[in-house]
Each structure stands twice: as structure tokens, then as C-alpha cells.
Amino acid sequence: MTAQMMTGNLAAAWGARLADVDYVPAFPITPQTEIVETLSKWCGTGELNARFVTLDSEHSMMTAAGAAAATGARVFTATSSQGLLHALEVLYTVAGWRAPLVLVNVSRALASPITLEPDHNDVLAARDSGFVQVHAETCQEVVDSILMAYRIAEDPLVCLPVVVNLDGFVLSFTREPVWLPEAQAVRAFLPPFRPTHLGFKASTPQALGTAVLGGSTYSYFRHQIHLASVNALQVHEQAAAEFERCFGRRYDVVEGYRIEDAEDILVMSNAFASKGKAAVDAAREQGRRVGLLRLRMIRPWPADAVRRALRGRRAVAVLDQNLSPGQGGILYQEIAACLYHDVARPRALCSFIGGLGGKNISEAEFHAVFEQTAEAGIQGQGGGPVLLYTEAEYREMEQLQFLAHDLKTGR
Amino acid sequence: MIAVRFHGRGGQGAKTASRILGTAAFSEGFTAQDSPIYGSERRGAPVSAFTRIAKEPIRERGIITRPVLVVVADVSLIGDPAARMLEGIDERTAVFVNSPLTREELRAQTSLPGRLTTLDLTTIAVREFGKRGAISALLGAVAGRLVGLRPESIDRAVAQELADLGVDASLIRRNQTAARHCYEAVPLVPVEKDVRGAPGPTSLRAPTYDPPTRGTASITAGPNSAIRSMSGWRTFRPVLRPDLCNGCWLCFANCPEGAITIKPDGKPAVYYPHCKGCLDCVEVCPTDAMTVERETEATKTT
Numbered sequence: 001m002t003a004q005m006m007t008g009n010l011a012a013a014w015g016a017r018l019a020d021v022d023y024v025p026a027f028p029i030t031p032q033t034e035i036v037e038t039l040s041k042w043c044g045t046g047e048l049n050a051r052f053v054t055l056d057s058e059h060s061m062m063t064a065a066g067a068a069a070a071t072g073a074r075v076f077t078a079t080s081s082q083g084l085l086h087a088l089e090v091l092y093t094v095a096g097w098r099a100p101l102v103l104v105n106v107s108r109a110l111a112s113p114i115t116l117e118p119d120h121n122d123v124l125a126a127r128d129s130g131f132v133q134v135h136a137e138t139c140q141e142v143v144d145s146i147l148m149a150y151r152i153a154e155d156p157l158v159c160l161p162v163v164v165n166l167d168g169f170v171l172s173f174t175r176e177p178v179w180l181p182e183a184q185a186v187r188a189f190l191p192p193f194r195p196t197h198l199g200f201k202a203s204t205p206q207a208l209g210t211a212v213l214g215g216s217t218y219s220y221f222r223h224q225i226h227l228a229s230v231n232a233l234q235v236h237e238q239a240a241a242e243f244e245r246c247f248g249r250r251y252d253v254v255e256g257y258r259i260e261d262a263e264d265i266l267v268m269s270n271a272f273a274s275k276g277k278a279a280v281d282a283a284r285e286q287g288r289r290v291g292l293l294r295l296r297m298i299r300p301w302p303a304d305a306v307r308r309a310l311r312g313r314r315a316v317a318v319l320d321q322n323l324s325p326g327q328g329g330i331l332y333q334e335i336a337a338c339l340y341h342d343v344a345r346p347r348a349l350c351s352f353i354g355g356l357g358g359k360n361i362s363e364a365e366f367h368a369v370f371e372q373t374a375e376a377g378i379q380g381q382g383g384g385p386v387l388l389y390t391e392a393e394y395r396e397m398e399q400l401q402f403l404a405h406d407l408k409t410g411r
Numbered sequence: 412m413i414a415v416r417f418h419g420r421g422g423q424g425a426k427t428a429s430r431i432l433g434t435a436a437f438s439e440g441f442t443a444q445d446s447p448i449y450g451s452e453r454r455g456a457p458v459s460a461f462t463r464i465a466k467e468p469i470r471e472r473g474i475i476t477r478p479v480l481v482v483v484a485d486v487s488l489i490g491d492p493a494a495r496m497l498e499g500i501d502e503r504t505a506v507f508v509n510s511p512l513t514r515e516e517l518r519a520q521t522s523l524p525g526r527l528t529t530l531d532l533t534t535i536a537v538r539e540f541g542k543r544g545a546i547s548a549l550l551g552a553v554a555g556r557l558v559g560l561r562p563e564s565i566d567r568a569v570a571q572e573l574a575d576l577g578v579d580a581s582l583i584r585r586n587q588t589a590a591r592h593c594y595e596a597v598p599l600v601p602v603e604k605d606v607r608g609a610p611g612p613t614s615l616r617a618p619t620y621d622p623p624t625r626g627t628a629s630i631t632a633g634p635n636s637a638i639r640s641m642s643g644w645r646t647f648r649p650v651l652r653p654d655l656c657n658g659c660w661l662c663f664a665n666c667p668e669g670a671i672t673i674k675p676d677g678k679p680a681v682y683y684p685h686c687k688g689c690l691d692c693v694e695v696c697p698t699d700a701m702t703v704e705r706e707t708e709a710t711k712t713t
Contacts, residue, residue: 096627096628097627098623098624098626098627156622156623156624157622157623158623159623159624159626160623195624197624197625204631205631205633205634206629206630206631207629207630208627208628208629209627209628209629210628210629210630211450211451212628213450217628220618220620221626221627221628223617223618224618224620224621224623224626225626227620228623228626231623
């Protein structure tokens, strides 16, 4: 195995190719397009033996993906941002169909205003759809997570679709070394999908996801989805162990970085967690005992793993790269909820909002996060949400507002 | 609180009846709440509607499981499990059924529990309107009388609710006349003010689930609509007069249930087990060859 330089998008395409998928319904959107372009090319050359179909929208694309998966095909598709939201109602639908497909979302902040750079409001909008969610930090993790995602989606204990998230630009268009597993070894880790419980035959028609009225049938199936999703924690554990045995790389539902002896812990997800780790190193050099907890699996929510990592700490800061207007950081709420019943919960829980629309998070901002978090821990008083925004960024914003308005009339 | 449940078939006016009752009660100074529930909106399918009337604020929502009065627009609903007409009825419940039968005859035929009362609203409607329309005003008036509302309030409520539906003034007046007639003619039975007792014992039970591989609402049984008779949905039936039929097939093309076939001679034939009595075929027939007959209990065997 040798490493090669590739973008996160190419890594995602390789994930689908190595998983030997059967069907790829596609629709382009920046910054995801490179994934489906690559798969289209490989389907054309025969390097990937799959049916590639362009659809008229993400809504149709997800419908086609779910329908194909319901027939027992191994299905891959990808989208981003507005596209994910256009498909949103179908995400709920195909999860209800228990269609075990894998969707890659390349995170991009949502309009309005319009931008192309990442934050996680898009993928978190799909949080309650029934999809299992795995968020990647590196290009390597993208390809590896896709392979693991099929194992989880197709496991008889789960039978749910999985979305693998990677950040637009900072991962999607960023090249870094990726070790591609050998196709033969992947086949051992992820054998061809031959489900006995899926599929249609002309002689045995069936209706899937039928209308149910009165609430009790609906409650039954929705709660069943919840329990199947929770099963994905245990199935992920098995997939991670098997993946490590086959390929030597280990991925857990959360990743702790220098947390063993940490007083204060910063919680992050996705690609900017790399910057968070660098900030932890820098803070440690200044004598702060800090660590980072990266959330990989968002759904099912790894409550036990989060609690184990965070209990007994002085203070915890959650850096949300998302914003729920009127509430604050989305993951902060989830962390707070799962720590509530822990007797050894941290003395302070601080909420920070950073990296919205791909805004950079500078070393100085991380420094401020650690400083405020330590102080909150000493005082025993958390707070927030605090927006990470610098003096220089505010001056730039003022300049842009000046340019955007009519200089003569001031309107 | 007075909890009234209406049962009808889509198009008969159960929902509007519940609103007439709600509006009339509200106009008399009561607190009122009314709501319908139905599945796919389909003429002839069972519909329920609910009206709650109280002097105090109403702290209930949704379906009424323990009514003090049940108003049944069509006798066929009594035997239709999908209508759930019998739910929560006991010997103290007042039950009105639109039927030409007397209460004794109805009791003998259906063994319905409750304090029965009947009136043949369909005949009154046919006489007053000269056409087969909804009987919402009549149902509302009967319900209003049984729960003790004043005739003027019903009168105004009928006008208001039918006007909201775009019914023209002359037809509203005829509805008011028919409604007043029903108000006065319905045999009275006592309606309890409140039958709410202590809640029955229940225990929460998490379901035992099928494995995740059987995790979606699916139907694998083969086509079965053929064995579902819709005869009971009809209040009227279409009857073809072959001598007037020009063989245009418009009835065949417009039948929403596919209940009309074409015979070898090119003339249509109604397959009654699948005819729900919507009479769309009558509406579209250019030669009036498709005529209407009222269903009676005797004819409603197919």
C-alpha cells in the first residue's frame, strides 16, 4: 500500500469505488461535484461496474437512491448544502424505508446570504431524519468512513442509511496523502451485498412505506428506527475493530486527543478539529492541561462515550461550527443533555460558535477559547454562546458595508 | 362538558354538521370546539367529526372516545369497523341514527346499545331540496335539539356555515327550513352532561419489535381490493336505462372506482359491489340514461 495525494472529494469517490457500489444517482453541486464527476468517469471507463444516472434534482436523486437500495442494490450518492435540504423530506422517507445506502454530504453553509464554504447547519438539518451520521476530519477518514458506513448500514441490526460528512473546500478540495486499501482486502472487509430481506419480484408485489393512520402504527415504526439507530453504536464498534484488523487504522465514535490528564476539554467535529488539535498542542506548551474530543458519530448520539470522556473535567468548551438561531450551538445542547445526569459532570460548560460559512478560526481565537474555558472552570460558571470573531474581521466587515452602500446618499 | 361525535360518509356533511353545532353553541355563550378526522379524502369513506360544548374552558383535544351523543348519518356505518362508530358507547350514550326505522326496529336489527332515537333525514332532504345533497344542516339541527340548543342559534349557524361553503342563498333557506323541521321532529332522548369517570387502568408497554430487517411499514399481501365491497357506502345507486343510453362511455370514463364496465353490446354496466354511490356517472350522462334510486335496507344487498 502506498499513499497518494488526493482531495477529499476524490477520496469519497474512491470509497464508493472500493465498496463496489451498483448504482450511483447523481446531481451536481459545488463543492461536491468532483465526486460524481469522478464516479461518472469511472463508470464510463469500466473501472467501476455501476449504473450511473443523472437525475433532475437532489429530491429525485435521493428517491432513486432509496428505491434502488430497497431492491437490494448497493447505492452511493453525494450532495451538499442546499442540495441536501432539497432532498430533506426524502431523507426521512428512505430512512423509513430502511434503505441501507451511503450518502456523502460535503458541508457548505446554507443561504442566506449565499456562500460556498463550510459549516454544519446543512448536515445537522438532517440530524433527525433517521440517517446514521459520521463526520470526517481527514481525506483518509473519508474513504475509510465510507467503507465502514456500508458495513453499518447493511448490518441486520441497523438497516438504515448512513451519511458521511466532509467539509467543503478545507477537505473536499484539499489534497493530502491517502492510503487506499487494496480492493481485495476491502472485499474481505465488505463482502458483496446479498440481502435476503430486500428486493422486489414481479410475481410478489409489495408496497413499501405505506400510509398508516391513527398514530399507533406510526409510533411503532418510528421508535423501531430509533432502536435500530442505537444499535449502530455497537455495530460501529465491531466494524471499527474489523477495520483496524484489516487496515491498521482505528476509528471510534469519538476521538480523544491528549485528554487523559486534561483539566479542560474542547469539543469539536470535522476538519477544523485538526486546527483544534494544533491549538491543544500550543496550549500545552504554555502549561495548560487541555485536550480535544472530536465527535465522529453524531447519530446515533454516542452518549456513553461522550460522558466517559468528559466526566470529572474542570471545564468543557463546545465549539459549534453551526448556529441554531434563537438557541445557539446545536452540539452544545446535546453535550449538555447527556452530561446532566452525571454526578461528575464538569463544573462549567461553555458554548462557542466558530467557523460559520468557513470563517477561519485563528490560533488567537483558540487561545481565547482555552482562556475563557479555564476561567469558567475556576468560577464554576459556564456560558455562551460566544461568537468567535476577531477585531480584524470586524474591521473588514465595516469596510465591506461601506463599499456595499451608496457613498453619496448613504443608503 | 357535552361531547358529541358525528359519523358520516365523505360528502354527507358530518364535518359541517359538527361546525353548525359548534357555531350554534358558541353563539349561545358556551365554549365550543369542533374538528373532523378523515383519512384519504374520498367520497363515501367513513368520516368522523367532533363537537365539544362546555361552560368552562375545554381541556381536551382530538378524537372523542367517550361521547354523550353520537349522531350517525348513515346506517351502514354501524356495521363498518373502519368507522369505529361503536367505540365508547354504553347504555347511557344517546345515539341518533338517520333511518326510516323506529328506534325499536333499529334496536332489533342492529342491537345498538344506548338511548336510541331515529329520524329519516334522507327522505326529508330529498323532499326539501329535490336533490341528493349533504344533510349537514339536518344532522346539526338534530344534534342541537338533543343537546338543548335554541332553534334560532341553529338557524343562524346553518346560514353561516353553509354560506362559508359557498352555498347559494335559496338553498341555504331550504336547508334552514328542513333543519327546523328535523329540530322539531326528532324524538327526544336524554343526553348526559358528562360521562367522564376515572380513567381505566392501563400500563405502558414498549412494543416487542420485529428485527430491523423488517423495519418498514410494508404490505406484501396481493391485490385485495376486489374482495372489499363498497355497497354499504351508497345512500343512492345509479341505475341505467338502456333505452336512453347512447353508448358514449362517459360514465365508464368518469367512474373513480372502475365500477362500470362495457358490455359486448357497447352499453355500460354498473358493478354494484364496487359502486360507492358517488353518482359521478349520473352527473356526466348526457342523455339522462343513468338514473338514481334511493337505497333502502332491502335493496342494499349487493
